[in-house]
Amino acid sequence: MSDLRGEDTRGATGPVREAPEPVRQAVTVRADQAATFDVLVNEIGAWWPVTGFSLGGPRVRDVHLDGRAGGLLVERWDDGTQHPWGEVLVWDPPRRLVTSWLVTATSTEVELRVLALGPGLCRVEVEHRGWEALEPSQAQAGRASYRDGWPVVLGRLRDHVQAG
Numbered sequence: 001m002s003d004l005r006g007e008d009t010r011g012a013t014g015p016v017r018e019a020p021e022p023v024r025q026a027v028t029v030r031a032d033q034a035a036t037f038d039v040l041v042n043e044i045g046a047w048w049p050v051t052g053f054s055l056g057g058p059r060v061r062d063v064h065l066d067g068r069a070g071g072l073l074v075e076r077w078d079d080g081t082q083h084p085w086g087e088v089l090v091w092d093p094p095r096r097l098v099t100s101w102l103v104t105a106t107s108t109e110v111e112l113r114v115l116a117l118g119p120g121l122c123r124v125e126v127e128h129r130g131w132e133a134l135e136p137s138q139a140q141a142g143r144a145s146y147r148d149g150w151p152v153v154l155g156r157l158r159d160h161v162q163a164g
Helices: 033-042 136-163
Strands: 023-029 060-065 073-075 082-091 097-099 108-118 120-131
Touching: 023 136, 033 108, 033 120, 033 136, 082 108, 120 136
Parallel strands: none
Antiparallel strands: 023 120, 060 073, 073 082, 082 097, 097 108, 108 120
């Protein structure tokens, strides 16, 4: 198989499959960038919707993000155990953080950006990428699940920030 330039597009085991598109979602928040980023990181346990969006469901007592490169994003259960969701790969407050995402069958990556839009207004964007690391059926199911889930998570963040 060749592309329009006549170059071979087959991998070692057959045709190269296209990488699945990242899942991208965003929400506008009536608060400034620094305050929104602070709540995103330091109050994640208060706004993250644990029901339906955790490993332990009713066992989860807290969600915690250690805000620094190399810090962990974990959920803490009622028995005191910690279950990692990811590790902070990029730490750029108050604009951006990137974490590995260990909740999928194979690690993916989540980037959260907080963009200042004006005084007292910002946009929080999430890009969940790396789906090519999963088997095609896992990638398809995962992308669909997170495409529906990230708006719920971002909505909870927005509501919590705006409630002050």
